[in-house]
Amino acid sequence: MMDVLVIADDLTGANGTAAAFANAGMRTVTTTVAQLTAVPDGFNTVVASTDARHAPPSRAKTLVEQAIQTAWPARLVCNRIDTTMRGNIGATTEAVRSTVESCSGERTICVVAPAWPQAGRVTVEGHQLLHGHRLELTEVARDVRSPVTRSDIAGIISQQANVKAAHVPLSVITLEDNSVRDHIAALIQDGANTLIVDALTDGHLTMAMRGCVDAAKLIDQHVRWVTSDPGPGSVAMAEALGLTATAPHPPVVVLCGSASALTRTQLNRLQSERDAWLIKAPTLADSITPDSAACAQVLGQLIDDALPGQVVGLATAFTAADVNPLPPGVSGEDVCTNLATALHMALADRQIGGLYVSGGDVTAAVFEQLDTTGFAVQTALEPLCVGGQLLGGPHTGLACVTKGGLVGDGASLIRAVDYLHTLQTR
Structure with missing residues (x-):
């Protein structure tokens, strides 16, 4: 029954x-x-x-x-x-x-x-x-x-x-x-x-x-x-009626380095329709580069305070006003590396139930920072939105979805985190 x-x-x-x-x-x-x-x-x-x-x-x-x-x-x-x-x-x-x-x-x-x-x-x-x-x-x-x-x-x-x-x-x-x-x-x-x-x-x-x-x-x-x-x-x-499970599920983490208009729409819809706690990544003084230490502290606090199974995370842009050109001396690689470093620091002594990463460069930096040796692909949720598990490193087996920043529709991020929740409850 x-x-x-x-x-x-x-x-x-x-x-x-x-x-x-x-x-x-x-x-x-x-x-x-x-x-x-x-x-x-x-x-x-x-x-x-x-x-x-x-x-x-x-x-x-x-x-x-x-x-x-x-x-x-x-x-x-x-x-x-x-x-x-x-x-x-x-x-x-x-x-x-x-x-x-x-x-x-x-x-x-x-x-x-x-x-x-x-x-x-x-x-x-x-x-x-x-x-x-x-x-x-x-x-x-x-x-x-x-x-x-x-x-x-x-x-x-x-x-x-x-x-x-x-x-x-x-x-x-x-x-x-x-x-x-x-x-x-x-x-x-x-x-x-x-x-x-x-x-x-x-x-x-x-x-x-x-x-x-x-x-x-x-x-x-x-x-x-x-x-x-x-x-x-x-x-x-x-x-x-006592039908739900009593064991809490760790939160799902979203890390988004893409600043495209489509990505911003996806982030804002996730927040409004799934009660996600998403914060704009703190930056270094007078810079658009994420501050790794500050980002790690914020993300860690979000994970600690999250309700069972809640979605939390960091993103570089939520509105058009958040999108700025890279100043001289700052590379896109710095942005990606610092976000990935912050994730690595926040997860050092914390458990999460799933990870969503948007943007190819951010994904590569995350895999490097988490000492991932491979990605076990399980399914394509939609074109360029792939679900699977991390292999190798301290987070091997962690359910993960990777997606390009310029693909999908307004509900793509919602479908991705719903997929991670489904894996989490199996």
Whole structure:
């Protein structure tokens, strides 16, 4: 039996949720509903994409039902929805709940938690906000395929499904007693089958999901939980149910010497979509050359302070203003060597879970500084973006991705670190 089955409405969202579970210590794979039976054993979490965000509601509902029936049994089933509530939210939310209830023969309650606080999506008073604004007042109201004209989650669900929804407000979630547990237990006893939870932070999601699990212990009838959310809420529920691994994973380190516009886009997207801690490499006084000692200190502190599996690192440029021509007497080799030296110093007494290096010259300098004798190539993630393992030296076996600075698209770096997380959880 798998621990977690996630049914997502598109592949990009599936990969994002898969990365969240991988960061939580679970061996995770992304697939499609059609390929569910081909997934090999050994994965804690299976994320299947229906690609049905813009399909008719009846079609989206059928695909969710098929996915659960094909993969059953699972300890937790999650419905991965869009953070801005586009698509077939109501149809898929109720399909997950009712199908699991049918397959398990147990009373099943769905927790709808669309907040993704790190991405600026929060839930307040049962309404979904995008960077502080109601959805109908943002650009998603003008979405060509799935315009969102309201932000009240219960109302959005009711457009496609008849559920008995109840609200778990932030005022209850944030109390430091048993209020959230007791509040949820009362809602369950009153017959609610769908709970909509507020959240401004990941911590609020954690408290809400723990409250659900604790509330079920007060109910005479056994309760099975399912979730409908973009990912963070499902991870919090898996943690509350004791399904996630307890062993922390070391952080993934990004070292980027390329200053191209494409690379800057990739870095900024990684920071916004994966909560990466990336710092502009400190430089020598009156110079653009990285200061090896200062860079090593900063990088070492980032590694020490990182959350399990978090992405941290150094880059030479994040904006166009950071790009300057090399002054007389300074070579590109100095920049690369000093970055590589800083990495070598920072890793002298620290463990990391993976390494991403961008720029051919930086990669060569890193391999030299780390006493690498070879690179065991495992896969080409895309042209000139290669995944493998370092061979030789003190870091032999370390998972690594190398990429040219002028290749890929805006999401290439995200895909690379997701690949490293997948290797880390195997």
